Amino acid sequence: GESVGLHLPTLSVQEGDNSIINCAYSNSASDYFIWYKQESGKGPQFIIDIRSNMDKRQGQRVTVLLNKTVKHLSLQIAATQPGDSAVYFCAENRGDNYGQNFVFGPGTRLSVLP
Amino acid sequence: DAGVTQSPTHLIKTRGQQVTLRCSPKSGHDTVSWYQQALGQGPQFIFQYYEEEERQRGNFPDRFSGHQFPNYSSELNVNALLLGDSALYLCASSFPHRGGELFFGEGSRLTVL
Numbered sequence: 001g002e003s004v005g006l007h008l009p010t011l012s013v014q015e016g017d018n019s020i021i022n023c024a025y026s027n028s029a030s031d032y033f034i035w036y037k038q039e040s041g042k043g044p045q046f047i048i049d050i051r052s053n054m055d056k057r058q059g060q061r062v063t064v065l066l067n068k069t070v071k072h073l074s075l076q077i078a079a080t081q082p083g084d085s086a087v088y089f090c091a092e093n094r095g096d097n098y099g100q101n102f103v104f105g106p107g108t109r110l111s112v113l114p
Numbered sequence: 115d116a117g118v119t120q121s122p123t124h125l126i127k128t129r130g131q132q133v134t135l136r137c138s139p140k141s142g143h144d145t146v147s148w149y150q151q152a153l154g155q156g157p158q159f160i161f162q163y164y165e166e167e168e169r170q171r172g173n174f175p176d177r178f179s180g181h182q183f184p185n186y187s188s189e190l191n192v193n194a195l196l197l198g199d200s201a202l203y204l205c206a207s208s209f210p211h212r213g214g215e216l217f218f219g220e221g222s223r224l225t226v227l
Contacts (some may be wrong), residue, residue: 034216043118043204043218044157089156091216100147100170100210104156 012111019080021108023073023090024058032093034102035075037086044089047075077110086113116141118219126225127195135190135222139207140168145169147182147216149204156203163188172225182219192224200226 013019025033031052036044048059048065050073057064065075073090087107095101119138122130126132139146145164159172160224163182182188192199202221208214 006218012209023132034213036218039126043220046217049215068165075166093214095162095170099162099164100145101170101172102147102214102215102216103161104149 003101009106009110010111012113013080014080014113017078017080019075019077019084019110021075021090021110023075023100023105025073025090025092027073027092027094028068028071030092030094033064033066034091034093035062035073035074036089037084037092038089038107039086044080047088059077079111080110082112082114085110118205118207118217120203120222121218122134122222123216123220124223124225126158126227129195130226131195131199132193133194133195133224134193135203135217136222137188137190137205137207138184139188139205140217143207143217144186145208145210146182146186147206147208148190149206149218149222150174151202151204153201156200160190195226197226200224 001050034049035047038044048064050057050064055066061078065074087109089104089107091104118140123135140174141160147162148160150193151157160174166182179191204221206216206218
């Protein structure tokens with residue numbers, strides 16, 4: 001069935017390097033995507049979002065890229081810091097005009113090495 | 115500006131019991147969604163409430179029910195608890211008609227023995 005998934009379950013990067021977390025989705029009708037960061041014992045924290053009429057969006061140290069042709073989403077974190085260590089989820093809205101229904105992938109654990 | 119608040123933070127129940135979880139949305143938000151997150155997995159959508167009505171529902175049995183109040187707060191009820199219902203229950207709020215960003219609370223950790 002259709003799902004939102006991540007290519008890599010774990011990612012280790014050196015402090016100061018850039019991180020790239022990938023996500024594949026299969027519902028071509030999805031028009032809104034969100035990236036979340038979840039630290040142990042806490043709820044998911046909103047990082048950045050993007051709508052299907054865009055292919056790139058930038059925030060503070062983060063960039064989200066959307067490639068609708070291959071149904072691929074990525075999160076880039078610049079100058080990765082120890083505080084960035086967490087599990088990252090992409091979420092895809094499969095709702096309609098009546099309401100939202102976000103489908104989450106299994107997540108990627110990012111570990112920042114000193 | 116208060117974010118999404120949930121209560122209780124932790125609770126323990128036994129099989130067959132019933133549980134009610136509560137959520138207050140972020141200020142300015144009128145829509146509440148509930149998610150179940152099993153250990154080591156991503157959140158799974160249960161349902162979404164807007165204008166006191168269930169607007170979207172995920173693949174969860176009727177044992178899971180909800181309610182939204184006029185002040186936009188919400189409750190999640192689970193009847194006839196099973197061991198497999200043990201999870202982190204997350205509430206999220208949004209204002210779909212202006213952006214739609216979904217913001218989460220810290221969750222209620224339910225353990226069923």
